[in-house]
Amino acid sequence: MVAAQLIIPSLAHAHAQVERTVPALGAVVKSAPPAVVFTFSEAVEGAFGSVRVFSATGQRVDQGGSFHPGGHSDQIAVGVQRVLAEGSYTATYRVVSADSHVVSGGFVFSVVRTGQSPRQSVAQLAGSSAVDTSVDATLGVARAIQFLAIAIAVGAVVFLLAVWRPEMAAARHRRQPETLDAAFRIRTAKLFMAVASAGIAASLFGIVAQGALATGVSVFGGTRPSVFSATIETRFGVIWSLAAVAWTVIALVANRSLRDRRRWASVLLSAALALVVAIPALSGHAATVEPIGLFGALNLVHVVSVSVWVGGLVCLASALPAVSRLLAEPQRVALSASILTRFSPIALGSVIVILLTGLIQSLVALDSFEQVTTTAYGRALLVKAGLLLILIALGFVQRRLVIPRLKSIANLQDKSDCLGRRVVIAEIGLLILVFVATAALAAYSPSDQPSSGPISRTASIGPAQIQLTVDPAKPGINQIHIYLINPRTGAQFTAAREVLAAETLAEPSVGPLRQSARKAGPGHWIIGDARMTMQGRWSVRISMRVSEFDEYSVEEEIPIG
Secondary structure (H helix, E strand, C coil): CCHHHCCCCCCCCCCCCEEEEECCCCCEECCCCCEEEEEECCCEECCCCCCEEEECCCCECEEEEEECHHHCCCEEEEEECCCCCCEEEEEEEEEEECCCCEEEEEEEEEECCCCCCCCCCHHHHHCCCCCCHHHHHHHHHHHHHHHHHHHHHHHHHHHHHHHHHHHHHHCCCCCCHHHHHHHHHHHHHHHHHHHHHHHHHHHHHHHHHHHHHHHCCCCCHHHCHHHHHHHCCCHHHHHHHHHHHHHHHHHHHHHHHHCCCCHHHHHHHHHHHHHHHCHHHHHCHHHCCCCHHHHHHHHHHHHHHHHHHHHHHHHHHCHHHHHHCCCCCCHHHHHHHHHHHHHHHHHHHHHHHHHHHHHHHHHHHCCCCCHHHHCHHHHHHHHHHHHHHHHHHHHHHHHHHHHHHHHHHHHHCCCCCHHHHHHHHHHHHHHHHHHHHHHHHCCCCCCCCCCCCCEEEEEEECCEEEEEEEECCCCEEEEEEEEEECCCCCCECCCCCEEEEEEEECCCCEEEEEEECEEEECCEEEEEEEEECCCEEEEEEEEEECCCCCEEEEEEEEEEC
């Protein structure tokens, strides 16, 4: 799992969750509320105006755009028409949480009396299933290209300053070091132009895809001026817009800085690179996880270390061969051996830093080894880990076999240095796949991982939706609250005749501890003495009997500790 966090780890936690609503879920109010308010567990973006209220026939009865009541960023609301007919209404939300993920849902309330059930479910009205799969794919590709462009640009500068410049100062293998240096800088400037162009495109497509995802439209719909302008007002939009500006500056000044060596251009290039290297931390989970300062710094150091490794490999595969062709044999092979000898300890130091920073962040992202195989996030980590283990093996081959062979070849005046080039190209190919896996991690989240306090889970159980709460989720006697809800109306599900629970701990083996819940109100059942006395991840199985022949079950994992 340590290796799985080698390239830009995504600190993934539970996304924003609704903690309370006004009116309350299933409430019957005497008159139309002035506004419907959702309160979340963290800050949410409200730029898309996606909080809506529908009548039973599907007509919208909200008015105005969504807003943050009293400036509270964790609340989102929308005004409601002053006069509403008696009956039931559905309030929905589709917002962007602080970690840039889209969350949606809603509830049903009634005015004066419960009326006709809404024709569409909360999920249908919220549009949670309306997003084209191409939107997620586009956003994933944009993230992968953005991360890769950052790594190549930052790493190329480090390679130039820490490897190439000292090699030119030594001037042991070349008769005209000035000519070689100029050729290397020209090649590096071209690399910067290509990377900057890719960064600009990735930034713009990322903003479009994020807008499409947040509003539930296609990628093409995300290009609409109204959607695009709303997207760039969000935290994600602001940061990725700044990235597009920074990449534009890099494209404009790269030649002047690298080829002409203009000081003012170098200052602008450095400032732009400092901005883009912070993009993964600013636009992802590192900017929302407490303590923000620690995890932001860890992410920044991690990205720089990865960049040193990746950018160095790209320079070895692209710029170095072009310059080496200017040399006769065996000077060309001797140059390759010398460059690899200089780069190898720098790459090794980068890997050590990557391991340390990745380990700390992975301990936050996953709280049990089981999540590696039971969550999409964990499976993406496994793919990434496998690729990185191969990369580490290739690095070992390069350090132990390739460099000594190149030195031997140079001494024997042999013209074959293909092995080193092939190893470097293989590493770059695998790194591209790693960046694809990294982009996928940004879209996944492991299971909730609170250390104590009430823990809630929501799932489907036959014709109902169940909200399961375990309190206080600590070793000892716990209370289990079971709320049954009609998924179509949001009202309490009252058809359950009996509700049973069974708690099991796999290691050490405990249970199943079978108990019968008592009815505490419409759709509300309680188990007051669940004896979950040991720390660990308990499996809680809830069974609901609705008739003599019909029984439904659902199983949820609850961390106790």
